[in-house]
Amino acid sequence: MRPLPSVTGTVAVLDRADVDTDQIIPKQFLKRIERAGYGEFLFFDWMKDPAFELHATPDASILIAGRNFGCGSSREHAAWALEDRGFRAVLAPSFGDIFRQNAILSGLAPIVLQPEQLQQLKEAVTRRNELTVDLEHLRITHPDGLELAFPLDAHAQETLVHGLDDVARTLQREDEVAAFEASYLPRFDLSRV
Amino acid sequence: MTKTLFRKIWDRHVVVDGGADAPSLLWIDLHLVHEVTSPQAFEGLRTSGRRVRRTDLTVATMDHNVPTLDGPITDQLAKQQLDALRRNCEEFGVRLFATGSGREGIVHVIGPELGVTQPGMTIVCGDSHTSTHGAFGALAFGIGTSEVEHVLATQTLPQALPKTMQLEFRGDLPFGLSAKDMVLAAIGAIGVSGGVGHVIEYTGDAIRNLSMESRMTICNMSIEGGARAGLIAPDDTTRSYLEGRPAFVDSDWSDFHSDDGAEYDAVRVLDIADLKPQVTWGTNPGMVAPVDAVVPDPADFAAEERESVERALRYMDLTPGTPLQDVRIDRVFIGSCTNARIEDLRAAAEVVAGRRVADGVHAIVVPGSAQVKRQAEDEGLNEVFERAGFEWRRAGCSMCLGMNPDILAPGERCASTSNRNFEGRQGAGGRTHLLSPTMAAAAAIKGRFTDVRELA
Ligand code: SF4
Numbered sequence: 001m002r003p004l005p006s007v008t009g010t011v012a013v014l015d016r017a018d019v020d021t022d023q024i025i026p027k028q029f030l031k032r033i034e035r036a037g038y039g040e041f042l043f044f045d046w047m048k049d050p051a052f053e054l055h056a057t058p059d060a061s062i063l064i065a066g067r068n069f070g071c072g073s074s075r076e077h078a079a080w081a082l083e084d085r086g087f088r089a090v091l092a093p094s095f096g097d098i099f100r101q102n103a104i105l106s107g108l109a110p111i112v113l114q115p116e117q118l119q120q121l122k123e124a125v126t127r128r129n130e131l132t133v134d135l136e137h138l139r140i141t142h143p144d145g146l147e148l149a150f151p152l153d154a155h156a157q158e159t160l161v162h163g164l165d166d167v168a169r170t171l172q173r174e175d176e177v178a179a180f181e182a183s184y185l186p187r188f189d190l191s192r193v
Numbered sequence: 194m195t196k197t198l199f200r201k202i203w204d205r206h207v208v209v210d211g212g213a214d215a216p217s218l219l220w221i222d223l224h225l226v227h228e229v230t231s232p233q234a235f236e237g238l239r240t241s242g243r244r245v246r247r248t249d250l251t252v253a254t255m256d257h258n259v260p261t262l263d264g265p266i267t268d269q270l271a272k273q274q275l276d277a278l279r280r281n282c283e284e285f286g287v288r289l290f291a292t293g294s295g296r297e298g299i300v301h302v303i304g305p306e307l308g309v310t311q312p313g314m315t316i317v318c319g320d321s322h323t324s325t326h327g328a329f330g331a332l333a334f335g336i337g338t339s340e341v342e343h344v345l346a347t348q349t350l351p352q353a354l355p356k357t358m359q360l361e362f363r364g365d366l367p368f369g370l371s372a373k374d375m376v377l378a379a380i381g382a383i384g385v386s387g388g389v390g391h392v393i394e395y396t397g398d399a400i401r402n403l404s405m406e407s408r409m410t411i412c413n414m415s416i417e418g419g420a421r422a423g424l425i426a427p428d429d430t431t432r433s434y435l436e437g438r439p440a441f442v443d444s445d446w447s448d449f450h451s452d453d454g455a456e457y458d459a460v461r462v463l464d465i466a467d468l469k470p471q472v473t474w475g476t477n478p479g480m481v482a483p484v485d486a487v488v489p490d491p492a493d494f495a496a497e498e499r500e501s502v503e504r505a506l507r508y509m510d511l512t513p514g515t516p517l518q519d520v521r522i523d524r525v526f527i528g529s530c531t532n533a534r535i536e537d538l539r540a541a542a543e544v545v546a547g548r549r550v551a552d553g554v555h556a557i558v559v560p561g562s563a564q565v566k567r568q569a570e571d572e573g574l575n576e577v578f579e580r581a582g583f584e585w586r587r588a589g590c591s592m593c594l595g596m597n598p599d600i601l602a603p604g605e606r607c608a609s610t611s612n613r614n615f616e617g618r619q620g621a622g623g624r625t626h627l628l629s630p631t632m633a634a635a636a637a638i639k640g641r642f643t644d645v646r647e648l649a
Contacts, residue, residue: 016500016501016504017386017497017498017501018385018386018477018501020477020613020615022594022613022615022616022617022618023615023616023617026617026621027594027595027596028596030229030230030257030596031229031258031268031270031271031273031274031596032270032274033232033233033236033273033274033277034233035233035236035338045616045617045621067386068385068386068389068419071385071386071389071419072321072416072613072615073321073594073613074230074319074320074321074335074336074337075229075230075337076230076233076319076337076338076339077338079337094386094389095389096389096419097355097389097390097419097421098321098334098335098336098337101336101337101340102337102338102339102340105337105339105340106339153214153215153216153353154214154215155211155215155216155351165241166339166343166351167237167241167243167342167343167346167347170218170343170346170347170349170351171346171347173208173209173218176208176209176218177208177218177347177348177349180208180220181220181348184220186222186249186250186442187222187223187311187313187314187442187444188223188308188309188310188311188440188441188442189440189442190249190250190252190288190309190440191249192439192440193288193296193307193308193309193439193440
């Protein structure tokens, strides 16, 4: 995974609540067995509408979204599609739980901000469309001088900033896993089926 | 110290404790795998030279993509994905219940059916409706493909400690209503993001009185309220369902309940004594109303909701003030991991018996698993449906998400027992209304939404 210490770029604004992962990437694109190449299918049905908000900022790398962004289906393809399209961070009041985790593990920073903070950022980018999201210092800045701090748990921060492989990190705890496993009995018996 | 059921299960599975601020590493008792969200995970194992740590705790099936009509698969991409699952399971030694094995079906239907779902377990699957298994008092939640790879490789998963919510149903469920009406009303009440970050435990006498099938319907839709998982404490009903299942292993469940006085982070109470059958009118499951209501007016909503209600009504082609019972439908889908178990099919069959599907309505029944299909056929339910004009299909996810050829045409309106009415969910431009199996059956007969209790 690509390390993401910070990102500076153009901002797209999608001011809708409860955008589900079925909209971010419709099911017909989930049949592929590869992990890359989903960007061209991002918001496939909504993109057909010439008035769709994202057309205004084709080069955006930061997305400002509404409440409960990425709710619904667990498809990680949604995070892959955003990342493949060039997005590195999504700023929203809240996220679907599974999407949030998928994003972190796909090198896309899901950042929770208060609605008032998002409002400030939206106003700032109408003046000049550029933001920096600094994952190392947990800070968002606008060239005007606007600066906001945001929370992110240390584990997620480390994963994103260094592009860490979560599996490798867990394998470093092998002693603890093995000890737990040794004392733990399976709860069902597949061999009887 | 008093503990919630959730906390008891969590504590038993912590391998490395992360405390309140960092994720804990949890042991996973059961990992369910299907063809759509696993290929990249297996590929990841291959690239990094890792193996599946516990093949005895991993179960795979084919469900999302499979055709439900007889004959060979014609969609080459779907075939490629199913073939990939077969190859991956062979290479990594994972037990696969493939199409034609007689044990295949929707992953959340076959888990309980095989008896691999047990109280007190941690269960994950690359599918958001994994919450279904919470009906057995298991902590069960959906994960993404990177996490699938993580669990395959380590049988553990880093998880942040979720919050807990108690959702108590007060009063008796009125005659003629079902668990689907309860859970749709609950999502309407808490909203589609009301449960974000929480594990919901459902309580109340109405829950205790439900069968396991109905409890699964409730827990299944927890994710539609945004929740991480749903939970129902196990009892004698749970035991009678599980005993005798092939993979069942008995153990002590006596501690699998929330202690008296245990504290939840949030508590919601829903009075269901006067509940009416529910039908969704919008493009998320929280946009729901009693069947005798009219299509709502965006002006009646709070300012920040208005725009999404307007959008939804435009997409659904509905006019405020229209009685829901006047809305005509084109298609009926009885199926999905929410409502395609034997009890669901029996209830729907009872409604359609001796009646005919309305002219111009195309109705299908897709059993949740090969075993449900066999059982229904043994009971003659397929004939009841077919005589009424329904199509009787093979098991799979089918029109719940339309990855196979079962999809809506643009503009078609469908009464569906599934769980998501998102834009395009059942086919681009298709319009989905969620309801219970008996309400779907009644809609098929009348050609429009109708209160099943009035079908004399
Ligand atoms: S039936 Fe629908 S919701 Fe259930 S697993 Fe299949 S696609 Fe997902």
